[in-house]
Amino acid sequence: MNSEITLERPEIEPINYLNARHGIASWLLTTDHKRIALLYMISLTLMFFVGGFFAILIRLELLTPQGDLVTADTYNKLFTLHGLVMVFFFLIPSVPTVLGNFILPLMIGAKDLAFPRLNLLSWYLYLLGSAFIIWCLATGGLDTGWTFYAPLSTAFSNTQVIKGITGVFIVGFSSILTGLNFITTIHKLRAPGLTWFRLPLFVWTIYATSMIQVLGTPVLAISLTLIAVERVFRVGIFDPTLGGDPILFQHLFWFYSHPAVYIMILPGMGVVSEVIPTFARRPIFGYNFVAYSTFGIAFFSFLVWGHHMFVAGESMYAAMAFSVLSFAVAVPSAIKVFNWTATLYKGSISYDTPMLYSLGFIGLFTIGGMTGLFIASLGVNVHVHDTYFIIAHFHYIMVGGMVMAYFSGLHYWFPKISGRLYPEGWAKLAALIVFVGFNLTFFPQFVLGYMGMPRRYYAYPPEFQVLNVLSTAGASILGVGYILPLIYMIWAWKFGPKAGNNPWGATGLEWTTPSPPPEFNFDITPVVTEPPYNYPTVDDDE
Amino acid sequence: MQKAEQFPELQYRDLDQQREAAELGMWIFLTTELLLFGGLFISYAVYRHTYPEVFAEASRHLDTVIGTVNTGILIISSLGMALAVYGAQTAKRKRLLFGLIAAIVFGTAFMVLKGIEYYHHYLNAEFPGLRFDYSVPDAKGKQVFFFLYFAMTGLHAIHLTIGIVLVCIILYLAYRRRFSPDYYTPVENAVLYWHFVDIIWIFLFPLLYLIDVHK
Numbered sequence: 001m002n003s004e005i006t007l008e009r010p011e012i013e014p015i016n017y018l019n020a021r022h023g024i025a026s027w028l029l030t031t032d033h034k035r036i037a038l039l040y041m042i043s044l045t046l047m048f049f050v051g052g053f054f055a056i057l058i059r060l061e062l063l064t065p066q067g068d069l070v071t072a073d074t075y076n077k078l079f080t081l082h083g084l085v086m087v088f089f090f091l092i093p094s095v096p097t098v099l100g101n102f103i104l105p106l107m108i109g110a111k112d113l114a115f116p117r118l119n120l121l122s123w124y125l126y127l128l129g130s131a132f133i134i135w136c137l138a139t140g141g142l143d144t145g146w147t148f149y150a151p152l153s154t155a156f157s158n159t160q161v162i163k164g165i166t167g168v169f170i171v172g173f174s175s176i177l178t179g180l181n182f183i184t185t186i187h188k189l190r191a192p193g194l195t196w197f198r199l200p201l202f203v204w205t206i207y208a209t210s211m212i213q214v215l216g217t218p219v220l221a222i223s224l225t226l227i228a229v230e231r232v233f234r235v236g237i238f239d240p241t242l243g244g245d246p247i248l249f250q251h252l253f254w255f256y257s258h259p260a261v262y263i264m265i266l267p268g269m270g271v272v273s274e275v276i277p278t279f280a281r282r283p284i285f286g287y288n289f290v291a292y293s294t295f296g297i298a299f300f301s302f303l304v305w306g307h308h309m310f311v312a313g314e315s316m317y318a319a320m321a322f323s324v325l326s327f328a329v330a331v332p333s334a335i336k337v338f339n340w341t342a343t344l345y346k347g348s349i350s351y352d353t354p355m356l357y358s359l360g361f362i363g364l365f366t367i368g369g370m371t372g373l374f375i376a377s378l379g380v381n382v383h384v385h386d387t388y389f390i391i392a393h394f395h396y397i398m399v400g401g402m403v404m405a406y407f408s409g410l411h412y413w414f415p416k417i418s419g420r421l422y423p424e425g426w427a428k429l430a431a432l433i434v435f436v437g438f439n440l441t442f443f444p445q446f447v448l449g450y451m452g453m454p455r456r457y458y459a460y461p462p463e464f465q466v467l468n469v470l471s472t473a474g475a476s477i478l479g480v481g482y483i484l485p486l487i488y489m490i491w492a493w494k495f496g497p498k499a500g501n502n503p504w505g506a507t508g509l510e511w512t513t514p515s516p517p518p519e520f521n522f523d524i525t526p527v528v529t530e531p532p533y534n535y536p537t538v539d540d541d542e
Numbered sequence: 543m544q545k546a547e548q549f550p551e552l553q554y555r556d557l558d559q560q561r562e563a564a565e566l567g568m569w570i571f572l573t574t575e576l577l578l579f580g581g582l583f584i585s586y587a588v589y590r591h592t593y594p595e596v597f598a599e600a601s602r603h604l605d606t607v608i609g610t611v612n613t614g615i616l617i618i619s620s621l622g623m624a625l626a627v628y629g630a631q632t633a634k635r636k637r638l639l640f641g642l643i644a645a646i647v648f649g650t651a652f653m654v655l656k657g658i659e660y661y662h663h664y665l666n667a668e669f670p671g672l673r674f675d676y677s678v679p680d681a682k683g684k685q686v687f688f689f690l691y692f693a694m695t696g697l698h699a700i701h702l703t704i705g706i707v708l709v710c711i712i713l714y715l716a717y718r719r720r721f722s723p724d725y726y727t728p729v730e731n732a733v734l735y736w737h738f739v740d741i742i743w744i745f746l747f748p749l750l751y752l753i754d755v756h757k
Contacts, residue, residue, distance in 0.1 A: 105553075110553055111552055111553040112552070112553040113553070114553065114563045114567065115563075115567060116551075116553070176574050179570075180567055180570045180571060180574070181567075183566075183570055184563050184566050184567045184570065185563075187563075187566055188559060188562055188563040188566060189553060189554075189559075189563070214570055214573060214574050214577075215573065215574070215577055216577075217574070218574045218575070218577040218578035218580070218581070219577055219578070219580060219581045221578060222578050222579075222580075222581035222582060222697075223581055226581075226585075226693065229671070229693070233670070233671030233672070234671065235670040235671040235674075235685065235689050236670075236682070236685055236686065236689065237585065237686065237689050237690070237693075242682060242685060242686075243593075243681075243682025243683055243685050243686045244686060245588065245589070245592065248585060248588055251584075252581055252584070252585075520552060525555075
């Protein structure tokens with residue numbers, strides 16, 4: 001207590017969600033969606049660096065043609081755990097649990113999610129799942145690939161398969177409960193006047209993502225359960241020697257895991273759909289088409305899983321159908337890209353950091369998507385199947401697309417989350433480093449794959465070395481690009497200048513609250529009377 | 543029978559909105575559950591197509607009498623739940639309590655009979671993983687059939703057990719007069735869950751027990 005009497009008015013921090021309650025229990029037992037989002041942010045960042053650590057080891061091993069840094073067995077574990085951690089513990093939860101949790105209730109004018117306690121439970125399930133993965137890691141790892149293909153995972157692998165499966169199973173339920181919470185919230189807790197077609201597009205994408213989570217994840221859960229039962233009790237459901245069919249597992253696995261790709265990318269598209277209008281100062285071009293295409297993607301996502309199995313013994317006719325459907329999913333994706341680009345046309349564009357990441361997203365996602373069409377073609381697929389072409393393709397979507405979008409969203413909403421501004425110069429530099437490092441890492445892999453370098457091997461013929469060295473060099477640049485934001489954001493959280501309510505001059509209910517928002521978001525429930533992205537445009541008279 | 547006035551949680555405008563959200567949440571959860579069983583149903587379809595005769599033959603090793611009785615028992619238990627929610631809506635306390643108790647009793651009876659069935663399969667060496675005779679003809683297909691039988695009915699039994707525990711909690715709350723025609727969302731949601739578990743059985747019964755009984 002300060003007993004001195006001062007004439008100057010002391011600066012009092014207004015009550016917000018960060019300083020309203022104190023102590024460790026106020027965090028660990030919180031039901032505030034904003035605090036849970038921060039808990040997720042911290043735990044996801046940890047898992048991101050765990051997964052990144054494996055990636056660094058993989059790239060270091062591939063610096064030289066012969067296997068020298070790690071043994072072949074260790075290499076198998078490295079790429080398995082890299083995939084597992086990155087897919088299930090970072091990419092799938094990233095935007096929904098961090099940005100979605102924080103922003104979604106603010107965007108729709110709600111005081112919290114529909115089920116706040118369930119939201120906290122989801123985070124604890126995420127932690128428990130992560131704990132199983134760390135346990136699996138500490139007791140010897142896992143070498144089945146993140147896909148757990150049977151019968152390798154059930155009859156042959158001598159690694160910690162059950163612990164890995166349990167971790168993924170648990171985190172799957174975290175994902176389901178988050179999706180359930182979001183769907184209910186979007187249906188029931190929208191502010192008066194906030195009709196479906198006045199919703200920000202981020203909300204649409206979170207809704208579609210949640211649908212996929214709710215419908216897809218349980219299929220993964222039951223498939224993994226069957227794998228665990230088959231392994232523990234030595235019975236046969238997938239093992240051909242006992243009467244099972246290993247292809248069935250692949251079908252079940254990809255029935256979830258292909259839509260999971262859209263769980264990862266759709267929220268990223270939502271972020272970009274927010275950022276582009278803000279920094280182009282224009283309403284989004286073709287709002288309805290962007291909204292509908294979100295659902296188009298979600299719908300088609302459930303019908304394309306067979307394109308992972310073109311060379312796995314699927315019938316010719318099934319392969320043809322899956323190939324055509326995989327081409328079809330490009331249509332709604334392209335609609336989005338065209339609409340974002342058209343939004344920029346005649347806009348007053350400012351190149352702030354979120355915009356840089358979003359523009360990077362559009363370019364890299366387009367490359368990832370277009371190469372996706374190559375490998376959806378049956379003939380080309382046979383040529384590049386299980387090569388680095390595939391690795392490059394999905395890293396362009398996952399890292400070039402999704403991680404860029406996540407960073408775009410983090411920078412865009414950082415002033416709202418922390419109440420502070422990050423250092424713009426450093427952030428732009430980091431965005432540039434990430435873009436350069438990313439392309440240097442993964443573009444050579446397209447070439448490598450096309451030349452025939454297979455994935456999942458720890459050694460390769462010497463003629464591939466130049467491109468591999470380029471890729472490893474790119475990976476180290478990319479690593480710097482990821483560590484920089486971690487440093488300057490922690491710095492800015494403490495020392496950054498005050499952001500004010502709406503540093504970007506953006507539309508949207510989340511920007512009408514103070515930064516950081518008060519504990520219950522809105523003192524008075526807002527009433528919405530306008531369409532979203534209602535920026536004044538110069539060409540209104542056209 | 544109302545004990546105290548109910549207030550909505552802070553994120554809701556009123557109790558109606560809160561109830562609608564809770565029910566929507568339950569329906570979404572049941573969709574998830576349906577897809578969870580869906581993985582097993584599709585596996586069943588695949589293997590029945592692979593081993594049609596073996597499945598028909600193995601199906602005859604199931605106890606159709608117990609299966610039929612259990613189907614009846616579950617339908618009666620659902621009636622109990624339906625009565626319970628009707629009792630809660632109309633403030634008929636006896637009907638509410640009686641319906642819940644009936645559901646618990648019949649649900650438990652189902653589990654006991656299921657346990658007897660499982661035990662017989664164990665004795666007959668038809669329990670893959672614990673005791674299974676691989677020397678019989680078509681052992682592979684039979685093993686897959688019984689694996690699916692135990693996986694599907696086992697997952698159903700786990701759900702029913704959870705349902706019974708849930709209804710016990712609801713019974714306790716109902717006994718403490720926590721529900722009223724204004725507030726009976728937990729009863730409603732428990733009923734939804736219970737009916738869902740029953741419907742799963744309605745599909746399991748013909749798919750597993752009645753493949754080939756007409757011959």
